[in-house]
Amino acid sequence: MNILFVCMGNMGRSPLAKALLLKKYKENGIDAEVDSAGFETFNINEEPDPRIKDLGKKHGVEVTGKARIFVKDDFAKFDRIYVMDTRTYRDVKELAKNKEQINKIDYLMNLVEPGKNKIVPCITDAWNTDPDAIFNMLDKATDKIIENVTGK
Numbered sequence: 001m002n003i004l005f006v007c008m009g010n011m012g013r014s015p016l017a018k019a020l021l022l023k024k025y026k027e028n029g030i031d032a033e034v035d036s037a038g039f040e041t042f043n044i045n046e047e048p049d050p051r052i053k054d055l056g057k058k059h060g061v062e063v064t065g066k067a068r069i070f071v072k073d074d075f076a077k078f079d080r081i082y083v084m085d086t087r088t089y090r091d092v093k094e095l096a097k098n099k100e101q102i103n104k105i106d107y108l109m110n111l112v113e114p115g116k117n118k119i120v121p122c123i124t125d126a127w128n129t130d131p132d133a134i135f136n137m138l139d140k141a142t143d144k145i146i147e148n149v150t151g152k
Contacts, residue, residue, distance in 0.1 A: 001149050002033035004078040005108065006088050010038025010067035012123040013084045013138070015048040017108065019056055019063040020142045028150055036065065037074065039091050043067040052123060055131050059139075075101040082108035082141070085119040109137065111144035 003021060005014035014036035021034045046067045047053075056063035072095050074081065081104050083089045089107060096102045109118040120137055121129045146152075 001080060001145070002078045003145060004034075004070075004074055004081045005036040005084070006038065006070050006081060006092055007036075007084040007120075008038055008088060008122065009040040009043045010036055010069075011043050011046065011049045012052045013120050013134070014038065015063050015065055015067075016052050016056055016061070016123075016135070017082070017084075017138045017142060018065065019061045020138055021145060023061055024142055024146050028146060030146075030149055032149075033077065035068075035078070037068050037070040039070055039088065041069060044069060049123075051131070055123070055135055059135055070095070072097070075104060079104065080145075081105045082111075084108060085122070086117070089117075108141045111141045111148075112137075 005017040007014040018034050018036040025032060025034060044067055048063045053063045070092060075096065081092055083092055083105065089105065092105050093102055107117045108120060110116065121134055123131055123134050
């Protein structure tokens with residue numbers, strides 16, 4: 001299952017979720033596309049926030065890549081598009097052309113707590129939020145993706 005993670009700047013939450021899922025896909029022998037994107041143009045081609053890289057490293061996950069913008073073609077390339085917050089949900093949904101594309105979009109944390117539309121706090125804007133708690137949120141959600149893909 002091809003998965004895209006989307007947050008505002010593509011500098012923190014979505015690259016970390018991407019790195020987590022890529023690691024889990026590899027561990028489970030799953031060959032699929034995983035990527036991340038955002039909506040803030042000033043981050044294009046920037047590497048993930050160094051604090052995110054350090055957080056990933058602390059948990060044995062290598063966070064790499066460069067920020068890119070979400071584009072309409074992502075609807076064709078990805079089976080599921082998971083967003084981190086309400087604004088991003090609205091931004092992605094606004095670009096959808098039809099109900100099929102809208103049905104690909106969901107809050108990432110709905111995998112863990114269905115129907116709650118719970119957001120993943122922005123790590124790089126709110127370091128008063130426990131980064132490890134946010135890592136754990138993303139870890140649980142990506143575990144659910146693995147369960148859905150493998151049926152285990």
